[in-house]
Amino acid sequence: MTGRRRKPEQKYVMISVVAERYDIHPQTLRLYEREGLIKPTRSAGNTRLYDEEAIRRLEIILALTRDLGVNLAGVEVILNMKERMDQMQGEVDRLLDYVKREAMERRVSMERQHALVKVQSGPLTKIR
Numbered sequence: 001m002t003g004r005r006r007k008p009e010q011k012y013v014m015i016s017v018v019a020e021r022y023d024i025h026p027q028t029l030r031l032y033e034r035e036g037l038i039k040p041t042r043s044a045g046n047t048r049l050y051d052e053e054a055i056r057r058l059e060i061i062l063a064l065t066r067d068l069g070v071n072l073a074g075v076e077v078i079l080n081m082k083e084r085m086d087q088m089q090g091e092v093d094r095l096l097d098y099v100k101r102e103a104m105e106r107r108v109s110m111e112r113q114h115a116l117v118k119v120q121s122g123p124l125t126k127i128r
Helices: 015-021 026-034 052-067 072-113
Strands: 048-050
Touching: 015 026, 015 048, 026 048, 026 052, 048 052, 052 072
Parallel strands: none
Antiparallel strands: none
16 A cells, blocks of 8 residues: 655654654554555655644544544544535635625625716726
């Protein structure tokens, strides 16, 4: 299984550091990767490297398994639902931005139509 390749501008942490920081065995991290729960990037030498996104995901996994007793199948379902909800939130945000822009454009258009002095768009001409 090939992971994502690393981007030079991001910060990465090796598997041993992640395992120690979160008090988890490196084999457990490898299991999470095999199960598709986390996707560490790989170095040129194929070393697993964890970026901020992978670590955030790991923190969610650990909260679900350690604190709430959720099994890995449940974790997968929850993570997939969270990912889908994040996508949907992005779509809603884009829709709201569009609606706000349209409302602003209509408001400006209405103000021009009802102005005491009508403003015409187009090239400016000098008045003599």
